[in-house]
Every structure is written in structure tokens, then in C-alpha cells.
Amino acid sequence: MMRIPFVTFKPMECELDNDIRAAFERTFERSYYIGGPEDEKFEQSFAEYCGTKECVGVGNGLDALMLSLKALGIGSGDEVIVPSNTYIATALAVTYVGAIPVFVEPFLETFNLNPYNTEKAITEKTKAIIPVHLYGQPCDMDPIMEIANKYKLVIVEDCAQAHGATYKGQKVGTFGKVGCFSFYPGKNLGALGDAGAIVTDDQEIADKVRALGNYGSDFKYHHIYKGNNSRLDEMQAAFLSAKLPHLDRMNENRRYIASRYLAEIKNEYIELPKVIDDVTPVWHVFGIRCNHRDMLEKYLNDNGIGTNKHYPIPMHLQECYKDLNYSEGDFSIAEEISSTELSIPMYYGMTDEEIGYVVHVINNFSL
Template sequence: MDIPFSTFHHMHEQIRAEMMKAFEKCYDNGWFIQGTEYKKFEKEFAQYCGASFGVGVGNGLDAISLSLQALGIGEGDEVIVPAHTFIATALAVKYAGAKPVLCDVCADTFTIDPFKIEPMITEKTKAIIAVQLYGQTADMTAISHIAKEHNLWVIEDAAQAHGATFHGKRTGTLGDVAAFSFYPGKNLGALGDGGAVVTNREEIAERIHELGCYGSKVKYVHDLAGINSRLDEIQASFLRIKLHHLEKWTEERQAIAKTYLQNIENSKLILPKIGSGREHVWHLFVIRCPKRDHLQAYLEEKGIHTQIHYPIPMHLQKSMQYLGYGKGSFPISEEIAESVLSLPLYIGMTEREIEYVCEIMNCY
């Protein structure tokens, strides 16, 4: 049996006719930037999250960076970021002109450790970015409490957690502003790059829209030094269709993860944990194994393809050396990087494929 790590085939076959119709509609309309589909998606995605305002942007990195800029964060400021996340989180802080200050994470949920945040706070700290990693949220109660005590903004990096909840509230409503990615592999993915910012603050939404459109509210009038970062009309039309199917697809992901959790029984492996009060949407099913590389090779031999998210701790990346961290700075994040392995999980995965993965994992 050959099981891919991920595939879009089954998902896209379900909606092929809808997607083709949407493309033809955009093609015939001849309006490809900030048209009616774009405006409808902004509204519908914000409503899905339970928020008041949404702004479509070019990608997830821009969504974070523009959020920071809209909050007035830039030169001389510091932003606390989890040490275990995709590098885009820290890059966005750098692009906004601020300095990312890394904080270690919880070993069980992989999300930022609230108990380690306060020692990182200085007079320069302006915000905390809570990365909702792999499909579940961080401890937003603790993070919000710390932020309130120190008068800090809370930004959600929810690129991997469309629809995840914390005590019944969806990502997009758990901080002051939330950044989403629609990279094709996300739970809600476009057929190219795309992103969005969601917030309940109208002034922030308006500023992000302005910043992402060359700093302009009125054509050829540029009050801000903005950039070009807009979700295009065709991608918005595709995302509107996929959004209608997202709940069904989330339930399918949760069912696959539940089967893994109930049937993988191997003392050599550490299965993922779901934090208190959280509904996981399983963007990734990430296990830990002390002999990760050996396990990955073993699974590859058995036809099970896996990936590592992420093999090099962010603070040890060459591009982050300017921050001054070294090996041993974030021991939990380093241990996670050396032991995590993401198993296959995708829409259309058959019961036999899921059972096969469990069988092979138990035989390791």
C-alpha cells in the first residue's frame, strides 16, 4: 500500500463542478482584483469566525505583518513569538520593523507556554503572537490575562487552525486581531497563495485594507507607505466554495485523528494531546518519537509518507542568528524539533488506509 502524506485529489473532485463554474463566472466578468467575490468572501469568512470584519490579503505572512503595522508596531518595538512555529511568524515581525523575542512552548500541545511569557516582557514589548499550531489554539485565557496586565496586543497566528475553538469561541475572535493563511495545504486552502485578517475592531480592518492597497483609501491618494497585498478575485471565489464545505471536512479530519488516537498503541511513540477547553481541527497529526528519523525511514519502506514540521528550531536558523540565541536557549522547542513527525491525514483517506497506518505504527 502506498499512502501519500497529503493529496487534494479527493477534496477537489467533490467540488470540481462548483469550482469550474466559479472560474468561468470570474473569467466572464473580467474583474480580477477586489471585486464582488472578494468582498463577499471577506464578509463570509469573518462571519464564519464569529468576527465583525475581514480583510483579504496576499498571504499569511502579510496577514501577520500588516496586523502588526496596523497596531502601530514597528521600529524599536518587541513582539513575543513562540520558538516552535513556522518561520513566517518571526519574519512578519521583522518585516514590520520590530524585533521577535522568542519564548519556549509547551511539550504537550506545542503552543506557547504562558508561564514563560512574562520573563520575556520588557518596556519595549508591544504584543504577543499566539500561534494556533497544527490545528489547536494556545491557552488563550492565560495569554489574554498576561496581555491585559501588561497592556499588550494579542495577535493570533491562526494559519493552521481555521475553525478551531477555545472554550467555544473560534479562532479569529480570541485576540485583538487574527491572521490566516489560505496556502493550498491549509484546512481552508486556495489554489495558490492567499490570506486574511479577521478582527472585531473596525479601525484595524480599515487600516489593514489601506496598508495592503499601496497605503491608499482613494485611488491615487496614498496617505500611508503601504504594499500590494490583496486576495485576488478568482481565489476569493474558490475560497467561498470551500468555506461552505469546511465544517464537513473538519469533521472528517477529526474522525481520522480520533481513529489514530484510539488505535495507535506503541510505548515508543508520544501521541498528540488536546489542551483543556480546545477543539482541535487537525491541520496536522503530529506525533513524537525519540528515534524519529529511524521511524520515518521505517514508514517510508512500508509505503507511508510523512513530513517533519519543523526539523530546525527557529532560533537556530541562519536567518535568525541576529537575535543572539544559541543551542540550549529553548530546550523544549529543540527537543520537539528533533522528535516530531507528521502522519498522513487528508480528505478522502479510506478506512483501510487509516487502519494500515495504525497497524504499521504499532509494529514499529
């Protein structure tokens, strides 16, 4: 029996060991830890990579969303549409600026935001839509942008799991007013701690996010906003700069793994994710669905294959959102995904033998 973890960083870390250590030594010797040349270098490089004019580093992905909403003037009494099945950070960012998250059901086949359901949820209080490119699969952005333009709504893209993914040849994060990224260590582009960034073509928004993340200060001891402390530190910026040149190559490896899963997993009890036309996913997560998810999970774990569940309790049923007065059954698609989704191993450096073993074991699953 092989043992395959759900995720491991070892293949990547072995390849990039010298680069990572050099980044540490360079930053440590410089003794400059906040807002210095490493931060500036990474922001410029990541903006160029995404194809935007501006990038602002922040403390984490949640702050990227929250500070973007703040910078856009979204606050108390406003409504912001979010998918019903994303990670809770998407909704928390809306809550933290005083606005109300309005949950909208996704497509069951792709896990991503359904434009038809989105349009039905719009009210006179709606100010923004947050499409989440979940698991590294780009949303169908054309109809989402059409709806936003029709109702004069702001698009803030949640790209926390989609570094380098494209829709019709264009990088995610560049369709809306702002694109928000997390560099949590497990992401396709991960720091060695918490980190995040926003990208935008709007200089005013970039400047405001930078000030809001620096205690609301535009220059030292001068505070124009009631801000937060959320900055990308020099060490994490240096680590990210070491990894960024390798991102496309490592994403391509993930696509290879996914292509084998999609072509070779053949089991009547397993629903594979659907990939829409004209997108290039980056497969941060490869989530399958099974009506006997817990049985499948135990079976895979017993056969040495690591798994994870994204996300077993949908947001509207989380205790922290009981004030929104939702009940079981209110978002049936999100609930179905939460009860049937199982994520299988997906990480840079999986060998053909390991991929084949995962496929073989899944194909042999039966009731």
C-alpha cells in the same frame, strides 16, 4: 503494501470539482480580477463564519501578520513574543515591521505557547504576543488573555493552521485584536494559490490593513501610508467561497481520523499530541514525537506511508536569525520538538482502511 501519501487533495477536489470550475467560469466571464464582488462576498462570508465584524483579504498569511502589526503601530525597537517552535513566517512578520521577535518556549505536549514562559519574557519594550494555534490545536487562550490584559499588550492570533478551530466554543482568531489566516493550498481552507486574510472587530484596524495592503491608499492615487501590494485576488476569493461551506464537514472528517490515531496508536516509542480541555482542534497536521524520529520516518516511508517534519530547524538556529545571537541549547523544548516531531498522513477523505494501515504500521515499529 498500501501507499498512503502524506497529503493529497484528490478526494476534496473530486467532490468540489463542479463548484471550483463554476467559480472560475464566473470570475473569468466577469473580467474583474482585483477588489471586486468575489472578494467582497468572501470577506463577508468568512467574517460571519469566524464571528467577527470585519474581514480583509490579503495576499498570504505572512502579509496578514505583517500588515496587522503595522496597522497596530508596532515597529522599530518594539518586542513581540512568538513561540520558539512555529513556522518562520510568524517571526518574519515581526522582523519586517522593524520589531524584535522574542522567542518563548511552548508546552512539549501540545506544541503551543506556554503562558508561564510568556509572562517571564515580558519587558518594558514588549508590545504584543502572537499565539500560534499550531497544527490546528487551539492555544490555552484564557491565561494568555489575562497576561495581555495585565501588561496592556496586544494579541495578534496566528490562525494559519487553525481554520474553524474553537476554544471554549469560540472560534480562534476572535480573542485578540486581530486574527490572521493563510489560505495556502494545503491549509484546511485552501485557495488554489497564495491567499490570506485578517479578521477583527475593530473597523479602524480593518480599514488600515486594507489601505496598507493597497499601496497605502485609501482611494485611488491617494496614499496615506507607505504601504505594500498585498490583496486577495478575485479568482482566489471565488475558489475560497466555493470551499468555505464545506469546511466544517471536512474538519469533522479530520477529527475522526485524529480520534482513531489517538485511540489506536499504542507504541512505547511514540508520543501522541495532547488535547487540552474545552477545545475543538481541526488537525491541519497530526504530529507525533519519537526519540528515533529518523528511523521511524524511514520505516514508515519504506512501508508506503508519507511523512513530513515540522519543523526540523528551530527558528533561533536558522541562519537568517544569527543576528539575534542565539546558540544551540537556548530553547531546548523547541530543539527537542524539531528533532523528534514527525507528521503522519492527515487529509480529508482518508478511508478507514488507510487509517487502519497507518495505525498498524506505526504500532509495529520497534528498534
